[in-house]
Amino acid sequence: MKMAFTVDVEDWFCSPNLSLSEWADCEIRLEQPVHQILDLLDEYEATGTFFVLGWIAEKRPDLVKEIYRRGHEIASHGYSHRLVYDQSTLEFKADIRLSKDILEHLIGSKVSGYRAPCFSMTDWGLDILIEEGFSYDSSISPNTPNNLYSKFNLSSKVAHSFKIKDHLWEVPLPAIRLGGVNIPWGGGGYFRIYPYRFFYSGARKIIGDKDYFVYYIHPYDLDYDQPQIFNTSWSNGIRRYYGLRDTYAKIKQLLSDFNCMSISKYDPQIGGIH
Template structure:
């Protein structure tokens, strides 16, 4: 994209968790063993901060409380470098696997921890594995009570691990008073295609991802939103050998190409945090 062309403003988001936190490996790696695992999230997140600086990109970092507690300096640096600190829950427990009381305690404690470490108010929350759906809509009310302004916890696609295909596809105000920003999808040939990032972005050639993003921007009134994880730019991460073939494919496909493709993406669009992108909408409800 030429320098004299106005680049679309989109929301850049990073789910700050390590390779052993992911849902794909939850049957293979118990949380009780996390402290004995080689930790790589701090180094990888620093690489992302430098890469974002190169492209003048700002992002929302949805941090696990587990990561924040162990790397408090990282939380502070994210804020000091002009990015948004947001909550991803404490230890990547899916919202669908928590009682309402457990969820309420989780989101309150993680918000307080992140605010204490960053020195900034935390406005946003993203449920691990997009795990808010029809079975736990009470989660939105608990987020409101805890002081959050927005959530980005739903993905309107059919998926074996998550998905709310019949829920709104555009950001909207929930009845509970929470602004929900669903992951972007492309309606194509009668299907709802996931185009938000992550493994899909690693799997597809960049030119096709860019075509999908541009088609989304041309056909919808809302900004695009991208998400990924620090471990996705780390092809040297330890391998989980006893995981299923499906989980291994999803997690490891094209890790070596991710950082280069990410550079193209940062160059081709203008990136801001979720709070920046929806500042006017959120200001109406503070």
């Protein structure tokens, strides 16, 4: 069974709740977990799409080049990790243009994919992605109770890639319907919280029903010694920090159970529509 494997390349402090000047005072820790992920992908002859934050790419250019050199797809996660709907159209345009320029300069190749910080995509944001030369977005999941996720009213029936605009594909994140609500099933904190067999059975069901699955993880999901600064409430603390020590072994199991690959390999139709 195949799935798309994606990594949002940001560090433990890259939150919209902290300013870029506060980020500058924080220790960059993501190189080790990124290398752990790269080595696991090599071990299972798998590939991934890495949605890299422009700010991180400026600070660790060699890491971005290495990811690309090792056969993976580089895509954009914006520059500053501000939520799309908290920015003006001009601010958003400048943010994604800067990240795309930095990444394309580093790898010497076109960047065509984008994922919004905390999946905060808007309809006008999609139009700007087209203007800035992106050919796909991967920021929308079917309506879930988590209000960090996009405000789109996307039916749980929509689980495969689709043309959300004339010149833009959407690569949606998976959710599963449990007890009348859509529960996110793509990865991140949910991957850490769910026992692996539970996650696995849900992923198998989604792939069986929809023949489509996009997984995501962050480097900080493997960093169990990271400073825990966002522990403001019980539920947020659980979602942000639970199970960090087990993530590496769970990713290894995932790569053994599924044939994982980058979005451009998993779903080649989404490129080259311009």
